[in-house]
Amino acid sequence: MSMKKDYEDIPGTFVFDADRSREGYHLNQFCISLRLQKNRDAFNANEEAYLDKYPMKPEQRDAVLKRDWNRLLELGGNIYYTSKLAANDGINFQNLAGLMTGMGVDAYRDMMLNGGRKVDGNRFKKEWGEE
Amino acid sequence: MARITAGVGVSHVPAIGVAMDTKITDQPYWQPVFKGFEKSREWMKEKKPDVIFLVYNDHCTAFDASCIPTFALGCAAEFQPADEGWGPRPVPVVKNHQKLASHIAQSLILDEFDITIMNEMEVDHGLTVPLSVMYGDMTPEDEWPALVIPLAVNVVQYPAPTGNRCFNLGKAIRKAVESFDEDLNVVIFGTGGMSHQLQYKRAGLINAEWDKRFLDLLTEDPVFASKIPHVEYLREAGSEGVEMVMWHVMRGALDEEVVEVHRHYHVPASNTAVGHIILENKAA
């Protein structure tokens, strides 16, 4: 039994469906815990000890410690969750996007000021040379 | 009887709230964003809604991944602005019209919309930013001029409810409101969007042409608009652009024929295209 995923051919995008949600559950629950100041304080005091409370996969834990923002998404993280970890580090949504796109914060901001990323050439993976 | 007289569609970009809270709205970057809400604030003063029915989504604030209701109706007496990771917004507590909210909850469930009832809930930027842009600066000591009934829609985990389901829910909300005895002027807000993608390598996607067509369709052919499939939002308007399904709840609660009294569109606010529309029922 499977449902066809008609959104899997969109490039540079993860659609946070049930499969991703299942894979990223403990990672995302860790991230959302940082919404509260007392948890941010505990995490910032000792990241490793704080992470022990969340039974995530070693590669997810590693991506958290390394702040590998794209890897977090590849491993089932969702942007609304990972942005809480970024916020804890003083990184807002726009600067996080600058990091995830590999453009850097300034070039990304300039692109947005010039109307954002165009949709032409960005609809299908094959337009990015991906299958 | 209570009546829904108008609908407001509006983006709820968190950075807009931050700009207001840190008093930088007259900076060149933000000035054009806020210029487009000057007329809206005048309109709110004239319209004076008693109640705002506010359709929005929670951004992993009140709901974590452990519980993901598709439609959650706020029935608590009041809703505190939440700490989303950078401290709560300095805005008034949101107060409910509790009797109308529970009346709507009953009516919707008997109408076969199996909503979740929230008797405690904090609200995030998805709800407070629309109030801020439409009413202007407010401090925590002030009171919002209207009571607010929040409806939180899941748009974080795929799939969000379909546009068609949202449109029909809007119709059921209207029916519920119109069967409430108290004389109340109700305005419904649909929030979120417009085109934006916050994540991964395609972040920053904006599709102004698609957004403008969406705004046109809301007035001209809302039924057609409500049939837009999820994959079209995701591909054409960015992975987070799917928030726009919430605008169909607003549109479904209005008359078939509406008048567009105001529109505003601007790129960018942070990662997002800001869209805003005010629609009035012709008879209102």
Ligand SMILES: [Fe+2]
């Ligand atoms: Fe949103």
